[in-house]
Amino acid sequence: MTNSAVSRGDFAEAGADLELVGISKRFPGFTAIDDLDLTIPAGSFFALLGPSGCGKTTTLRLIAGLEEPTAGRILIGGKDVTRTKAFQRPVNTVFQSYALFPHMTILENVAFGLKRRGVKDATRLAHEALQLVELDHVSARRPSQLSGGQQQRVALARAVVNRPALLLLDEPLGALDLKLRRQMQIELKDIQSEVGLTFLHVTHDQEEAMTMADTVAVMNKGQIEQMGAPQELYELPRTAFVATFLGQSNLFTGQVVSSNADSITVDSAGARITVPKPRAERQSGLVTVGVRPEKVSLTSTKPAEAAGVNVVGPGRISDVSFSGVSTQYEVTIAGHGPISVFEQNTSISRMHHDGDEVWLTWSVEHSFGLADEGDVEHDAPRFVDDTPTTSIATRKRAQLKAELEEG
Amino acid sequence: MTNSAVSRGDFAEAGADLELVGISKRFPGFTAIDDLDLTIPAGSFFALLGPSGCGKTTTLRLIAGLEEPTAGRILIGGKDVTRTKAFQRPVNTVFQSYALFPHMTILENVAFGLKRRGVKDATRLAHEALQLVELDHVSARRPSQLSGGQQQRVALARAVVNRPALLLLDEPLGALDLKLRRQMQIELKDIQSEVGLTFLHVTHDQEEAMTMADTVAVMNKGQIEQMGAPQELYELPRTAFVATFLGQSNLFTGQVVSSNADSITVDSAGARITVPKPRAERQSGLVTVGVRPEKVSLTSTKPAEAAGVNVVGPGRISDVSFSGVSTQYEVTIAGHGPISVFEQNTSISRMHHDGDEVWLTWSVEHSFGLADEGDVEHDAPRFVDDTPTTSIATRKRAQLKAELEEG
Amino acid sequence: AGGGSELQPAEDRSESDPTLNWANWPFYIDEDDNGNYPTLEAFQEQTGISVTYNITVDDNNSYYATVRDQLALGQDIGADTVCLTDWMVSRWIQLGYTQELNYDNIPNAANLSEDLRNPEFDPGRRFSIPWQGGFAGIAWNTEQVGELRSVDDLWAPELRGRVGVLSEMRDTMGLILMNNGVDISGDFSADDFNAALDIFREQVTGGQIRNVRGNAYTEDLVNEDTLAAIAWSGDITLLNFEAGYEKWKFVIPEAGGTLWADNFLIPIGSPRKTNAETLINYYYEPEVAAEVAAWVNYITPVEGAREAMEAIDPELAENELIFPSDETLANTRIFRGLTGQEENEYQAAFQSVLLGA
Amino acid sequence: MRGFGKYTIWVYSGMALVFLMIPIVYTIIFSFNDARRTNIIWRGFTLDNWLNVCAAQDVCRAFGNSILIAVVATFIATVLGTMIAIALVRYRFRFRNTTTLLIFLPLTTPEVVLGAGLAAQFLQAGVPKGLGTVIIAHALFCISFVIVTVRARVASLDPALEEAGRDLYGSPQQVFWRITFPLLLPGIIAAALLSFALSFDDFIITNFNRGAEVTFPSFVYTAAARGIPPEANVIASAVFLLAILFVLVSQFTAAARRRRLAKL
Amino acid sequence: MAFSAFTPTEQKADASIQKRSPVALLLLLPGVIFLVLFFVTPLLSLLLTSLQEPVPGGFFGEYRQALRWENYVFVLETYGTQTLRSFGYAALASLFALLIGFPLAYFIGITLRRFPLLQALCLVLVIAPFFISFLLRTLAWKQIFAIEGPVAGFFSMIGILGPGQSITGTAFSVVFGLTYNFIPFMTLPIYATLERLDLRLVEAGGDLYASPATTFRTVTLPLAAPGVISGTLLTFIPASGDYINASRDFLGSTETAMIGTVIEANFLVLQNYPAAAALSIVLMAVILVLVGIYVKRSGTEDLL
């Protein structure tokens, strides 16, 4: 434990910067991470979003030291840790699969890291961590005697108790139901801001990412597609992938037909859509522009054309679905795919009905123009060939076997 | 296969009614279902919601014939099937755990049910079902060679291909990411309405339940707590459990201080809240009333008292969180728990900020009065001792193994 | 394996190690109701040598097989003395697997019967000295079977599947050969042997003979799997004693029986040679010999035992099995020594029948 | 399998178990036989055999030898086998297939071949036969069983657990001894028990390599000639009853522990 | 427990395969050296022995190294019957052991899941025979089958046994003994697979209209296949080399000699080492070929 980055017995006083420089990770026959640069400032809560198999877990494993990068460097708190071993890094992970030690009690599990570091009152601290996740009453049980949700909370306690400078969370709340999940989110956020630790959080739950994180990164095929403050990312997606992966978007593709100092106007199958120039990545030629469903209003009568407002229509409501807080309308307009509109249910009676003729309007400032052409929806297969991490092992094994047989 | 309810070779032409009469299921030392009555009309899409361990899976297993009820009768299409075996019931299940046959290819898995019923072009139909879930290209693989999401889609195809009169879906989309899940929901809904099958759908995803189902039932501790059309249930929850489990609610408990022909007024820690009588389950004494967060508006200036509007405040915004479509504000008012307010993000700039003094207003007609006292939040432990069904099997197995190893 | 001249006897540590392991056949020593061996106990008391008596010999071949490798290496085989049959003793001596006896330690060897002093395989008894002798003859269960006189009687249809014979080739084949009129002590030919073997094979494959076993043939007699058998003389007396009545009867067939002796020898690797010699000396005391013989009913090689027997039980002194008359002896033959080649061939042929090959 | 089916399997399996028990019960009954010399025929009930087990001179020594051999051979096989099993699952190396074949071959080698081959080898190498050679022989055939058993366990060990250990500041040694090893232990114990049973019961290979040493099975084999002494039955019965007792006790304590834990 | 050995290893495991490492060598070396020393070398010397020839005019049991391939011809000609018989008996015994062992394993592994105590007890009863010596058990059967014994009495009463016929010493008693003695080897691996069998798959079969019998055939049985295969191998291989059951001192007679008996006789009694060695090698070769075919056919190469 000499030359270890982890000092014995004391806790991180604050989070540490994390810096990934030109990181690549190639598995035999598959590049999981491709030349990734990423800086997470100390004390921030960073969320990583992305479809299954895009490399989120791999990134975390590289940072934790459980996997060696093929290329690139990893710096924690300014110190190059690329070649140090997992147990020497001031990093803890809440594993996607919990990875609780089945042969130890819950208490022993939580105290494990503390004991390895020679912390004196490991047991007391472990009890405290368990109290935090409200599981101190089961501290004498074995992991197999807990429900999935409880196990996940133990995994959380086991990592958090070490107060690591950098905490990696791999879908730490996936097994909890909505209500419980919200409660744990609050708890996590509290711990993070209290000690000022750095959190790197992987999740499939977009709302979770957006409510908790300071910075959200959307990852796709081993690279970070876009990154920024949640609201910024949501309000101004730069690619069709981000626009449709993070929340929903209505996209329109067409030629730029006019342009002035402030804005460009696109003609998409007859619909004229204006986008403020600062919000448009491309300003001429064929472009894709979009608007979020909740920004769109429906009117039953043709609205007057007005500057600063995009109007599309008329179309017909082809589907209405109630989802609690809001109602989602699907509007079909010739020449366009179905367009979604959310209306918050501020009133009980619904204002529009299936089959109604409607016009769509939205403020020009809500439009955004993408950097790519937004044909993701049309060319790619409807279902991505998702490869969640569980299937990796299988593949790896088959590969290895093949290699061995050749060798 | 004589006296089977399943005829050879042909498919259900329409869904079948499902009727549960006084069903109870007791496990040694645990009553999972308690005197449950339930009727699901043919051709409907019925969603069952409830916290982990409330008995959802057990209910489905009873209907499928995989478990025998301790008491009560089960009727499918008017026919008492209580004593018939699983393979004789015109019911198929998409299992929570997939339960794909590991020794068969994907195609064989999907064709299994058809072959058992002697359907002639089983292979062709299986291929069609796989195309539906866009997995025909992996039809020759084994389940272990698929990702979790793909496996789940195969499970779906395997059940759907049989066009059973009654299809039981136990969290069939849980492993898919948001986008994929939305797509599969549409697919399922299409199949259901196309053939008019009866679907009984268990899910943790409330939005899913509310957008897909004709009827939603909220289950709690082996009993159905409330049931109805999604919007009805959401707008007018009858118990505190439903109000807080299904979406969020702001609840206020207090004495009824005045009452007229149309409404009652409750004084809760100084806040006067009026509820229309038809929306109030109890009309005198100590009652709990509530309102949904999205129904509440925030104003920075004290609004004028007006009939038909409840005003509470002033309070202070203690938390603001952006979640994409909407922003959630938490408002603290002395004497009350934190109150949630959603505002749809129709505009980019936020109207209220952390620390702002605000008043809450909502239309009286949006208030609801509960049948119970809504102290669920205060008495029960914050985290329910959740026992998801998946953990039961694991635990049982672990126990057995432990026993053997000790022996 | 080979000449074995290079093997050196183990160093004798009898002085410091007053113990002795003796390997022997079943039913071959006096035994009281508690399973103790009275003569042996007396010996231990007298000499202070504590003896472990192992009944580990069921058949010469199978015993030899278990110790052969050690003998070849000159190692202790776990027995300081073992009683084996003449022909097997001959093999051991040729291979150099035995230690030369020091007759200074065996003064009682003077009591060795005259006609046993110079066998072909060990002239002058340098390496071996008899323990007991006996006959192979035929025995039957008197409750189920009538009187048997000859080997042919064993082939009677009513005994089909109920006849046992010995895995000891010289006894089983010897009786059949004699039944064919061949003198087994003379220069019989391979043809003679093969003719007898054909009979044997026929009886085996035809199902007349139920099984071919070592000393464990007694077990088959007891549980009545076999009703008649080729048997060793003394065993039957002991079986009857255990049964409590004359259940079985033993005779030497009319055409003649075999005569053999089992001999003490001291394996090359035994470090307790003197102790073994002390034991041999003890059993060459006529009184002791008589006591053993009275029990086992085998022929004692010890002169003077007959007189001693008179004192114990005069009736036994007349027992033909212990003290055969010349008349009885005349009806028995010793199987002649076989050359290496013959041994190979005959054993292989005999085994091939046992293996059904 | 409901109704009739359920009932059938209980009856069928019950019969199978009874069938398995027949010679065992027979052996136990005859351990109480007042046998004088041959324990073939029932002569009356006595407790003497149980009270003076070691009366038949060799039984106890043979039994002691068997236990000694089984313990040592099991130890060797378990240690070597576990090491190989871990290497096979966790590492890549050249000649992996050859090694796998090498491990599988002893399993397909009939005991006579194994016994005879080893015996010839010892003879050629001039190794004296005795307990040592028997132990080597037993360790040899047990090793393959251990490897297969432990390998399954190593393979089903979730690598994430070791990773978690490393993530939680455990050094490689600490991770091995605190996580890997305890998790493999049940498999190792199972393998050891199996080895012990196989070694304790082995006759064929032993017989080729035991030299003058007597093991319990070889004692039985030679003693068979004159009827096995009832003391052998006593020992066999005692071992059997002990095994049952052991299981019952451990089951009950496990159940008690579960109940205690459940109360927590 | 113990016999989880024979079920295929779970796949996720291999995710942990690491690169070449000196540790691997350290772990492997002692065991491999042990195996090479005490398994490979004897095997090689067995091969050499099988080619020896008698020293002309030499002593009983004296041989010298040569390349006498005729030894193989000799043993095959002389002991062809016994060799075939061995495989026949072993195959029969495996079949019967399967017929008894499979339901028993199913019972313990599946039916008794709800009764842990009973399950453990039954499991012990299956393993218990190991602790009563194999030989004692076999001798017990011999006594039980003795001509004047209860079984033989019953058999002759119902006319199965004619006069002069006995149970012991026949093919029946040898196959019976083999079956009995190998039941644990058959049952335990099957138990190990069935114990892990996910009953939800069986339920899924029922849900998809398969009757219990069909479910058994299409789901349970294929999933138990690895256990059945290990079980049959662990029964067939040792059974074909067994010489105790077939021995004249146990349940056999001169009519039932198996290849093991022959090897033993040649090795121990006749001291015909070349013949014994040649036979051993023939036996191994045949077994390897049979096992190879069997494992290939059943598609479980992974298993071993």
Ligand SMILES: Nc1ncnc2c1ncn2[C@@H]1O[C@H](COP(=O)(O)OP(=O)(O)OP(=O)(O)O)[C@@H](O)[C@H]1O
């Ligand atoms: N050992 C490996 N060998 C080959 N490919 C691998 C290996 N590990 C991961 N991959 C591949 O790398 C990609 C990224 O995997 P990773 O586990 O990082 O995904 P993820 O984003 O965490 O997905 P999920 O949301 O399902 O957890 C996947 O496509 C996977 O197939």
Ligand SMILES: Nc1ncnc2c1ncn2[C@@H]1O[C@H](COP(=O)(O)OP(=O)(O)OP(=O)(O)O)[C@@H](O)[C@H]1O
């Ligand atoms: N075999 C059993 N023995 C005892 N209790 C059981 C058994 N099966 C289920 N239970 C209990 O019955 C209750 C209902 O279980 P069920 O599987 O129906 O829950 P669920 O609503 O499907 O939960 P989840 O959302 O986690 O799938 C749980 O509390 C569970 O502990």
Ligand SMILES: NCCCCNCCCN
């Ligand atoms: N029960 C003692 C039998 C002794 C037999 N010795 C073998 C003689 C071989 N001819």
Ligand SMILES: [Mg+2]
């Ligand atoms: Mg992942």
Ligand SMILES: [Mg+2]
């Ligand atoms: Mg469930």
